[in-house]
Amino acid sequence: MINSQVVIAGAGPTGLMLACELRLAGIDVLVLERLPEPRTVESRAGALHIRTMETLDQRGLLDGFLERGQPRQHVHFSGLSLDLSDMATRYPYALFILQAEVQRQLEQRAAQLGVRLRRGAEVTGFTQDETGVTVEFADGSRVRADYLVGCDGGRSTVRGLAGIAFPGTPATMTAMLGDVELAEPPAADIFQERREHGRFSVLSYGPGWYRVLTNEFDHVAGRDEPVTLETLRKAMLKIAGTDFGMHSPRWLSRHGDAARQADRYRVGRVLLAGDAAHIHFPAGGQGLNTGVQDAVNLGWKLAAVVRGQAPDRLLDTYHAERHPVAARVLHNTRAQTALWRVDEHTSALREVLDDLIGIDEVRSRLAGMITATDLQYPMEGTDDLLGRRIPDLDLDRGRVYELLHHAHAVLLDLGGLPSLDSVVTGWADRVDLVRARSIEGSDLGAVLIRPDGHVAWITRAGERPDYDALQAALTTWLGPPAFAGVPSAMVERGGDARLGEGGRIDRRMACLQGHPQAQHMRLSSD
Numbered sequence: 001m002i003n004s005q006v007v008i009a010g011a012g013p014t015g016l017m018l019a020c021e022l023r024l025a026g027i028d029v030l031v032l033e034r035l036p037e038p039r040t041v042e043s044r045a046g047a048l049h050i051r052t053m054e055t056l057d058q059r060g061l062l063d064g065f066l067e068r069g070q071p072r073q074h075v076h077f078s079g080l081s082l083d084l085s086d087m088a089t090r091y092p093y094a095l096f097i098l099q100a101e102v103q104r105q106l107e108q109r110a111a112q113l114g115v116r117l118r119r120g121a122e123v124t125g126f127t128q129d130e131t132g133v134t135v136e137f138a139d140g141s142r143v144r145a146d147y148l149v150g151c152d153g154g155r156s157t158v159r160g161l162a163g164i165a166f167p168g169t170p171a172t173m174t175a176m177l178g179d180v181e182l183a184e185p186p187a188a189d190i191f192q193e194r195r196e197h198g199r200f201s202v203l204s205y206g207p208g209w210y211r212v213l214t215n216e217f218d219h220v221a222g223r224d225e226p227v228t229l230e231t232l233r234k235a236m237l238k239i240a241g242t243d244f245g246m247h248s249p250r251w252l253s254r255h256g257d258a259a260r261q262a263d264r265y266r267v268g269r270v271l272l273a274g275d276a277a278h279i280h281f282p283a284g285g286q287g288l289n290t291g292v293q294d295a296v297n298l299g300w301k302l303a304a305v306v307r308g309q310a311p312d313r314l315l316d317t318y319h320a321e322r323h324p325v326a327a328r329v330l331h332n333t334r335a336q337t338a339l340w341r342v343d344e345h346t347s348a349l350r351e352v353l354d355d356l357i358g359i360d361e362v363r364s365r366l367a368g369m370i371t372a373t374d375l376q377y378p379m380e381g382t383d384d385l386l387g388r389r390i391p392d393l394d395l396d397r398g399r400v401y402e403l404l405h406h407a408h409a410v411l412l413d414l415g416g417l418p419s420l421d422s423v424v425t426g427w428a429d430r431v432d433l434v435r436a437r438s439i440e441g442s443d444l445g446a447v448l449i450r451p452d453g454h455v456a457w458i459t460r461a462g463e464r465p466d467y468d469a470l471q472a473a474l475t476t477w478l479g480p481p482a483f484a485g486v487p488s489a490m491v492e493r494g495g496d497a498r499l500g501e502g503g504r505i506d507r508r509m510a511c512l513q514g515h516p517q518a519q520h521m522r523l524s525s526d
Contacts, residue, residue, distance in 0.1 A: 020106065179251045
């Protein structure tokens, strides 16, 4: 029987990104893929949004994607254009890049990191116990792992075997798409219209070939209905009155607007991510991006638990943080498909919304939602930056995002706080203490950045740092301090240590909650 610390079912963007995150943390990873060969011609998802590009930048991976993608300044909400040029980011655009190329880039990175990938491996069952998961394959072989993560798509085998419910709303329309050549293409690179019988769009995807998409609101296709060039041509003729001379298809597909979400992202040692956890109509190009961001949220947490540095309950924060994110994506895609309908009432509503998008605050609110740049995870504290992505400040020693290339937590000191050394001693193996100066100027004093780039603790310049809150944040997200390195004297149970303005830090027992030897500890003054 093969052994691995983590088994991932599915070698799409979510599974590959998760594998890379785990390997950065030194975890042995085996990725199982049902298909014997990678998909190389299917366009599928076609864009990376701002937050995903920032995430790739934080791992030092973005340049390869930028070289192969096409920046476009706008995204859309139900076809209504949203300008991104004034977004607070280094990447104020969407990057048009085919999913096959995204997977190729991530698979190369995974191989460099030592991820094992087994193709033609179809998962047919698993059993889990207190120490791990045994995964069974169609060929009768098995693998034993500490954890299993299902990244195996909307019809996830792992989700079904785990008995996880997948509630939501059924399809109310049919969409067809094809990667085809066009003899008579429209003049614009992106051309879309709503007509009496539905909606269509044509996107230029490279020299000589296009993505053609149709939405029929008066037809809900059965799962077994064939998908052929002729059915796509008929749908386009019905809606647009022309097929633009389509021929030579590379890929054809069909989907509806069903929107469903797993009611649990975790059952014991089995977790879900990406389309296995949530499906929706691909409005605004949010699906792949949401899955990659699932992977980055889960990866460092799962690694910390597998290494024994953090308690098992850290994995529960994955569901707590990411389930609401996908729920919001389902919500906004339902709204977008409703706005695509072609009756007079919907047309009037679109005109009103299009007018409102002219207001900067409305446009930026919708753009932040589509690009996931407005995301804020719940955190203890009142500072508005808590839970949000860290700004990529220029420092006297590079950029903030460059500090995250190794997927470590970072305690960034911009205010010259010498006491931080003593505070983080017990976590020295899990957090990088970096002292730097902001070139552009910043009111940040110090900030704890999680491996996924989100802020977990902050103090502003001139404020008195709350070191109790810092140690609580370190314990919550990185696990209890290493016993031998707790930065204070160990005495019998019952008190706490205080370090005042003279350099003494108030460290309460709360910072040790969950440590296996905490019941034998008490912190005293240094």
